[in-house]
Amino acid sequence: VDGVVQESDSAKLVQIQTLSSKNGSSNEDGWKEVAGLVSLADGAVTAIEISERPVIFCRIGETFYAYNDICPECGKTMRNSSMSKSALTCASCQGRFDVMRAGRGLDKPDLYLEPFPLLIEHGQAKIALPA
Numbered sequence: 245v246d247g248v249v250q251e252s253d254s255a256k257l258v259q260i261q262t263l264s265s266k267n268g269s270s271n272e273d274g275w276k277e278v279a280g281l282v283s284l285a286d287g288a289v290t291a292i293e294i295s296e297r298p299v300i301f302c303r304i305g306e307t308f309y310a311y312n313d314i315c316p317e318c319g320k321t322m323r324n325s326s327m328s329k330s331a332l333t334c335a336s337c338q339g340r341f342d343v344m345r346a347g348r349g350l351d352k353p354d355l356y357l358e359p360f361p362l363l364i365e366h367g368q369a370k371i372a373l374p375a
Contacts, residue, residue, distance in 0.1 A: 275372050276370065284308070288302070289302050315334040318337035322357075
């Protein structure tokens with residue numbers, strides 16, 4: 245409502261980051277390109293090492309997901325995991341995680357897979373990994 249809230253002269257938009265890549269595979273902002281990910285089949289899981297860090301990638305429909313390769317239940321690799329609908333099942337402990345719900349544990353809701361930001365731009369996948 246006009247006149248109810250005073251506008252501040254100090255409120256300005258500030259650019260925090262850009263997503264442009266200087267060298268084609270990563271940039272100063274931490275985004276890394278993931279080669280071949282867009283060809284992953286619907287319902288499939290693959291493990292790809294990005295900057296010496298193993299990452300699990302899943303695809304459901306047209307949406308891609310990226311998670312840390314370590315199972316929060318048993319501490320082992322998720323490399324040989326299987327997918328059934330949106331449930332990713334650890335091959336070691338059979339723990340199930342919902343990839344569409346930020347990796348939430350289906351059997352133990354207090355457990356979560358560690359998600360990574362992932363985006364697809366112009367047919368190229370990019371992931372942001374923590375330092």
